[in-house]
Amino acid sequence: MLTARFADLMDLGGLLLVIPLMLPVVGLLLALVLRGRALGRFALMLLLLGLAAAAAIAAAVATGEDALHYQLGGWAPPLGVALKADGLSAVMLLTTAVVLLGVGIYAQRGFQVPAGLPETRRSLAFWTLLFGIWGGINTVFLGQDLFTLFVALELLTFSAVPLVALDGRAETLAAALRYLLFALLGSVLYLLGTVLFYGTYGTLDIPLLADLIAGADALPPAVPVAAALMTVGLLAKTALVPLHLWLPPAHAGAPPAASAVLSALVVKASFFLILRIWFDLMPALLTLTAAQVLGALGAAAILFGNLVALRQTRLKLLIAYSTLAQIGYLFLIFPLAAGGSSVALTAGALQVVAHACAKAAMFMAAGLIAAALGHDQIRGLSGIGRALPLTVLAFGLGGLSLIGLPPSGGYLVKTLLSAEAIGTGQWWWYLVVQAGGLLTAAYLFFVLSQALSGPRQPATPREHPRLAQQLVVLALALCALLLGLLPLSAVDLLEIGRPAAADSGAASALLADAWSLDKLWSGLWPVLIVAALVMAVRYRQQRKPMEPEGIRPAAAPGRALDQLDRLLRQWPIAGLLLLVLVAALVQTMLVGR
Amino acid sequence: MSLALDLFTIVAVTLGAIFFLAGTVGLLRFPDTLTRLHALTKADNLGLGLVVLGLLPQTTAPLGWIGLIAVWLLALLSGATVGQLLAEAVRPPEWDQNRTPDALPNVPPNAPEASSHD
Amino acid sequence: MSGTTLFGLCAATLVGLGLYGLICQPGALRKILAFNLIGSGVFLLFGVIAQRGGGVLALAGTGRDGDPVPQALVITGLVVAFAATAIAVTLLVRLAETSARGTLEGDEPPPQAPPDEPRP
């Protein structure tokens, strides 16, 4: 019966795209009226329906070998708004549905309504805002009109900001306000770019604009300026390194279920729009030096984010800085895609999927550990390995995917990025990718060695998490870890609906021979060396008394790094860097024309 | 006939503008808030009344007139209310009616009877 | 140099002024005001383009002025900007009540004492 239901769901064709748009919105509205106790189950039921719809869309796109289109209200694009689900957005919808289902199951316990009360602030706020985030993200993945995407981004931001301050502590309120103001600065710059596009071409529909821009021989100056403003606005919302001031306190301060959604999904929505602008709207941008600027920022993010993560003493802040680093990988694809090959874009999409699953699992695992221990100091993690074996295992597996060890999704991404870097002769990106993997391995093994070391205090957790929570965290971590075992046709799904790239199918070819033994070993031995190094450092530390700092206790560069991070996270400095970035991108885009 | 109406409009609107000018000069020149309130609420409302009166011939018959007069009445209502609220906010304490007479320091004899009844 | 172009230049100046206020003003309420300035500047640009686009209509003799699409976008944008200001102001008032300050700085996590993590 289910397959019949699934079949007629698929032959809805374009109308199928309306379901992921309207399901979360209806859920958001009904959750407001529904009495608190049934809210959690109602949310789970809708999340399951959403997963089915996303799967149907992916199946329809895969079988139809073409993107799904739908004109809302029946009006043709220049006047009306169109929806489109190509391979890329279908995979993103599927990832969002899977991660949100995991978070929904995980949050059943934390946000349930106690028996006596009809409703509580935390449960109503969490579930309605979760629906808001889901609705915003689905619209970002499906929308084809620049202004509709702006409203979707605002729906996403207004749903994400209150989640950061859900606990009401003073520093989370400050983190939420800083996140909101910086995100608003980003969306205003995005809107500025939108108005310039409309002023130049009279339409806001991405395919139409792309044809007009491709057709025009000499682009008016308004177009590169608009693209630069929109890109910087979206960089501010994606928290790429010079503009990352709001991410660490916001993601570390939020409740675990919320920080999982924030890190895994919310940050990726604005990145997805950068993909739409650079790959769909103005592919000519990729060949300019502006793409190198984005690549350089990505490399800086990888190195800086990982190094500062090494310095962290709190588990959640460590994971937040690791998010900064992993976002850096997403921006390496711009310089690598200059040659017009679709491999880089496939690598970017795989990185989004792998990081979403792994990071959601790690944040939720950290939440369980913090609840069990009462704090999330890395120094105090000893003994948790025995108390919560499943959770620590999930945390480790998620970390392995971030490092990029086979058979994880991260390994696929590193293989594609390295092959593309060598192929296009930009070997320095290859070095950055490998260095990032090793640094990630360093702090992950440090955390794991702490967690698995002997129990300093009795391992009776203050509050034992439910088995369902641990299992869902493990499931998400396994999703990230076993992404490499997916059939290669799933990788080709990403290229459906894209303009016919010169080497379509090259990505799956590269991945096919990624499993040869020497490749596996060449990826593994550096990580083993780093593991040995960390063990040595841990052993030396155990004999000496405890130092508050992270791994390198008294290293001068460590403190300098902390000061640099604190400097970069001051509001005026970040604002200045944003303006410098706007000037740099405009200059490179105008000159490069 | 229309010349007379246009002439009437010019005269009335100019008079209105003069009253606005008087109100603004009052705002700038008067010493404290209470006197400035007088200048604003009195002069500007009369000025607006004259301008509305002057514009009446220029608009279409019933609806235009009703619209303009409604603008004027609303301005009167909001001016009066805001005047009251501002006056309450800045009213000097010695005008409180329930204070004993000898406690009133050098209050000018013709101080207005404060109608406070909170 | 028509009036519409004048408003376009005014909009560009507003955006520059608002950006300066948003970055340099220490008080968070002043940043919210600056954000509203930039927003009104951007919407003014929409209006300038709507007015310029409207000329086509005047030629077509329908008498209605301005291109309705940017005007509709501005109305939607104004409501979204109001919602943003409402959340930002409420967050700021709550922040001021709990930690007695109206600025964004000083948000380092509490000192190393392990925070008592509430339930996940």
Add this chain to the structure above:
Amino acid sequence: MTSALLVDAALVLLVLGLALWITAARAAYGAAVGFVAYGLLLTIVWVRLAAVDVAMTEAALGSGLTGLLLLGAAARLAPYEAAEHQRRPGPWLRVLVGILCAAIAAGLAAVVLLLPDPAPSQALAVAAQLPATGLANPVTGVLMAYRAIDTLLESVVLVPALIGVWSLSTEMAWGGRPGFLTPWRSGSALPLLARVLPPFGILVGIHLVWAGADDPGGKFQGAAVLAAMWILVMVAGLREPPSVSDRLMRFLLIIGPLCFIGIGAAGIRLAGAFLAYPEAYAKPLILAIEVGLTISVTAVLGLLLAGPPAPEPQYQRRSRRRS
């Protein structure tokens, strides 16, 4: 022609002067007052740009309700303002940011000057297909028919904004009444205004919604006026703001968007596409949606201004402090 240019130039100078005042004023309260005046001047600029619908929205929402929010916040944050000044960034940093902002503004001005003057516009396409929607006001046609998804998403965006404001209260305060609009302490002027003005305001609000189909007006402008009247009544202390867990208020909040989605979904069957209206009774359907949206947007705007639920009734706390 030059007299029109002079008026525009004077208007622009006034607007920029007020914008400078808002950025440079010492006290946040002065800047907020300047912002309200700035909003009203912008309304005149929008009338000069022949966008009357936008002028109304700017006046009611942009300067009116936003001004009320900012004035309330400025009053509450006044005690913390002294500490702000020594947190100002260093002079060199301010100069650098100033130069960069000036460069961006100059670049933007140059780009605006280079934009094609008869800008490419969809005015003709909108005018051509407007009869199909049964409306005469093209802006309402764009909002309700061509780009109906934007209006739907935007009326939905207000719900998480409200949930965000409500979630900023304490756990024990949940179920209480919003506390930002503390009633005015004394005097009879405000209660009088709150008894005389609302009937007139409600009439104007409803007229705006009804006239929106054919003439400038519409649901957001009407909802803003109706919300202003509701807030006036609450500030004057005649009515208490509804408690957060009041079921009727929750239903009113979602009636508009749900009605929009319902009619949109019916459009799949009747008019072949989601958010499409069957040509025969497009106008009544659109008006039904507009009425529903007006109710919901009025409720949301009023509650956004009423603020998060307060632990115990505000006026008792205020009266205790005063006596």
